[in-house]
Amino acid sequence: MTLVAAGALGWGIYHYAYEHFAQRAADQKPSKPVNINDVLTATVTALTLIGAVLAGLYAYRKQLLAEGDAHRAEASQLADRYTTAAEQLGHDQAAVRLAGVYALARLADDWAEQRQVCIDVLCAYLRMPYEPDASGTSHRVGEREVRQTIIRVIRDHLHQLDAPTTWCSYDFDFTGATFDGGDFSRIHFLGRVAFDRAEFSGDAITFYGTVFSRGVVTFADAEFSSGTVVNFANVEFNKGVVSFEYAKFNGSLVTFNYAAFNGVVSFVGAEFSGGTVTFVRAEFNNGAVGFHRTALTSGSICFDGARFLGGTVDFNGATLSGGTVGFDGTRFSGTTFDWGPLPVPTSA
Template sequence: MAISIRRKREAPRGRYTPNLWPVWIVAPVALIAAAAVGWVIYHYAYTHFAQAAQGQTPAKPVDINDVLKATVTALTLIGAVLAGLYAYRKQLLAEGDAHRSDASQLADRYTTAAEHLGHDQAAVRLAGVYALARLADDWEEQRQVCIDVLCAYLRMPYEPDPIAPGHKTGEREVRHTIIRVIRDHLQQPDSATAWCTYHLDFTGADFDDVDFAKSHFRGTTSFRGAVFSSGTVRFNDATFNGGTVDFTGAVFSGGTVRFNNATFNGGFVGFDQALFSGGFVHFDHAVFSGGIVSLYEATFSGGTVRFNGATFSGGKVHFTGAVFSGGTVSFDRATFSGSRVDFLAATFSGGTIHFDHARFSGGFVGFDHARFSGGFVGFDQALFSGRVVNFVHAVFSGGTVDFVGARLSDGTVEFTDAVFSGTTIGWGPLPVPSDA
């Protein structure tokens, strides 16, 4: 019998209903426990009243009615406490039932929304997008799952040409709606339904237009291997505060990415090994006060990257190992007052870099071990007033480096161990190295 009772007490995993003791066991035990407690209270009360009576002059007998009243009062108080505990337990069970009911309803909504996303008609897919976004707002525990589904939809094969095989009518509108929904949830980082800290995965997706203007990125956003063949990706006025946006291996073959007026105060944007073959990336008037932009081993074969009017007061921009074979990088009117811009081991075989009217008042710009065999680097009207620009171990075998028109008031430009064998250099105000 003991084994049978123990088995009944053991609740299977996943069971929601509590497994209670049988009434025929609980009732006698409860009565015995109540009687025992009553006897203890009665005995304690009797002893207390007896001591009080003995202390009086003359001594008086114990009033049994007082003892019984005290016992009943104590038992009533204990009963009230137990009743409160029972009511609290009952409330917890009721809340658990309500929570499970809500979870079941949310799961049903998720299933329905996911089915709508896979529908043949664009209107039904649009309904699924909005339904899944609303579900993500209502279901915080599974919000990331809902976001993952929307991102996964964008990673699916996409054929924008209406006469090509595999094209879906209305698909472009569905995809743009998903992007708008995601962007709307990145606008107010302090909102209870914000997605700013969640993971957004667009790996390998095809984009013809994306708008994340004025968004806040505090989590991880991946565009690894994405293809931007047309249209514009907008990050205008976006804020990167500890977030990561990764364009590693992305291909820009005609598209435009805009980070104009963006703020980087701790975030990371990576274009490592990205290919720019006609695309444009603009960081005009962006502010770098602690963030990092990395273009490690990126290839520019006709593309353009602009940092015109940008402010570098603590961030880092890396072009380490980048290849410029026709592309253009512009830092016109940029201000460098504490950050680092590094072209370590970069190759210039036709590319162009402009620092026209730039202000160098601190920090570091490095072309260490860079190779110039046909490119152009210009510092027209640049002001060096405390900045260090390094061409240490650089190899000049062609192309042009122009400092004509630059102003040197307190800055330093170093060519230590540089090799000159064919590059045209306009030294301007700079002292000419002995081996140049």
């Protein structure tokens, strides 16, 4: 069938070429006979070009099919790796769970299309019930090391914005997670980050020098337990919303010293009971800072040396039944305040 089609195509081209050269020969004065060699040459040339085009199309289609097969094989392999890593994360032995953490992190680096899914699984692991007390009935041996490893893996992927396998632009959901220590320092979050209802207890947790940009950062209903040190020093909150709404600061030390707030910062409904929250030399720049309905029953909030540059600060509806709020050396420039129950600083 192919030979018949090729023959018919050749005959058609030969006939067209013959008519073309015959017309040209007839138009000449005096007229000349048709040069069969010219007709044959034109026919062969046309057939060669058509054959080359068809061969190219065939090769291209074959390549597409091969790439499709390779892509499907790769996707199947990646899916198998995901299944294996997920099974390892659910294993009873901590060493196997650790292997699952590293396997899932490597998979996230290799599988950009499903990177967010891999990150979600790691975050989901941190959200699972956790008993840090070794004497507790639900305590799992080695579990703390597994969780700290997840935090380190996440941190290591958030240092460089332009790294080929960076996770900076992805979302992280730590809602309800328990953190008994951890290092999130000097990293970049560009997406949505949720620590809602998270519990910070035990060893120190640091966000020193971390940059939260262009997203929503929420610590709503989070609890900072007694004796815990949480370090937000030199943190930058840029062009987004930072929420500590209804968070509970119970006997903890939480520092925002030298932090830069550029956007909306809300401590609405937060409870300060014992401990200290410091904003020493922090900068609030042309944003809205809300302490509306904040309750301070003991402990202290310190704004010593802080700078408020434009924007609004709202303490309306706050209750001050104990503790202190300090503004020594604080500078105010073009800022609108509602002091609520707080005494107006002499420098305001």
